[in-house]
Amino acid sequence: MTSSEKSFLAKHFSHVYIEKAVLSHPVTIKILENLQNSQIVKIDNYKEVFCRARQNYSLQEKSKKLILAKKWGEFLYPGPSICHNFGYDNFFYTSNILNCIYSCEYCFLKGMYSSANVVIFVNIEDYFKEIDAVLKNKPLYLSVSYETDLLALEKIVPFSSAWIEYAASKQNLTIEIRTKSTNFQALENLKPQDNVILAWTLSPQEIIEKFEHGTPSLSSRLYAIKKATENGWKVRLCFDPILYIEDWKSIYEKFLKQVFGEINPDKILDISLGLFRIPKDYLKRMKKAFANEITSFPYEESQNIYTYPKELKEEMTNTILLKLREFVLPSKIFVI
């Protein structure tokens, strides 16, 4: 964004919409300490703001607002089939936060919600209670950063730390925190946990610049990963989504070389590899709100999921896999 654009747009979180029921929740109070210049607007239910008709998603992305709410009902959801379960049986995800401070053009959230605003469910203690109850009967593998980038929002609300501290006391729980953030600093004082996986999504710098707006550069992500591995954290690398772009072969080859020039593969827990894929309905909605190279690609549909045509898909997967195996043992690579 240029400085002239910045100057007339309201800053992100210029407005904080707060459900009356959570006005005095300690997490709300903590969040507001960091947002003292924001306008506070009291609301009854987050859906009044988040689910309004006639919101312009792509314009809202230029000035995202924050909504603080209380989560009711379900806290855990079964992991969707387009995500990898890494061999865990009870793969679930949970969503403390809806939407993200970054703005990746391929993000499925753009097809999921009608608003670009960020919702934080402040009552994290209720999530923990629910998980306590489930853990009595079965172990859980839980993705906690599913509909957001939790670590990127750590300065606003320290939920990544809260999840890690919670997981520390639970033997039959494994959590994955997936991120593009380089804010590893925020976790540096915590003790690395065996049942916590920090998963970094990595893309070639060309893709970051073109499609992953607002996210840190590849080199700074690699720096954060290095620090995390040095500090003893379990780290997963996610090459997902792999995107088809002009010169993809040479771009991804150069990229993998750069990644493993910096990172020792032996220090990595595992690697997930996935080509861009998206539920049919989400793509339909994304196309309405955004028109870009990714949403306009002529994908093929199979079982309500759009992805690259079969031949291209095979070529891309095989090429990248072959290259990846030069650096990493096949047993560490999960392909979806």
Next chain:
Amino acid sequence: MIYIVTAFHVEAKPLIEHFDLKKLYEPSKFQIFSGNDILLIESKEGIVKSSIATTFAMTKFGAGSKDIALNIGICGAVENAFSKGDIILCNKIINHHSKKAFYPDILIQHSMKEATLESFMHPVKKESLPVEIEGDIVDMESAGFFEAASIFLPLHNVHCIKIVYDFLDFEKINLVEIQNLIKQSIPHIESLINSLLKLNLEFCSNAPEIDNIPLLVNKLKNSLHLTAYMTNELESLLKDYIIRHKKLPDSIFEFFEVQINSKKEGKNYFDKLRKILLS
């Protein structure tokens, strides 16, 4: 087009003068003024009338998604946190009677204060203020205006701007003072309008080729005798192609001239075109 809705002529007058608006003499129940891509309508008092006037203006003059609608007028302040003449951009508008709340999308910076506004069907006095009042300021129009305008326009283009006139103590209305207060507010209003225009122009503009798609599709529909289903598919394929390649396929113009003699021939041409658009 910028739609401005005011309740009374005294609120409209300074705006009419500043924007150099001329009265429209087409038959209508409302006083309407226009000029310089602005249309101002006077609704008279009340939630319902404001809603009717807004709907009338936006229907009659064909509001489009990049148009802007503003409700401008005086209000009463519940709290003494405000001063006479304060100009307020409402971030929440409540219809006191239906309890419905509306939230404009404030995506741009502005030079006004912000507050929650509550609209009533009747004038509100300080001593008879309902206990459950949530608004910082009160009026008798905004909720009607907002509910109506937001049916036609996206939420970032609909705003209520209120100027504090009284503190619900019912001092005698001074028309000259109201005009002066509105006049003083015009620089703030104008700057908001400029930012909204910039927002709509800079971030909502299509490539010119995309704007031409309906025309192209119509031409191809006629020349290739396309069914409704094929026409829809063609429209979406064309749009995707332009987004990916930033231009139309060179060979598309050849398809305008073809002579079709049978359904089968039309389908063959369509398949050919489809293949080109998928590349």
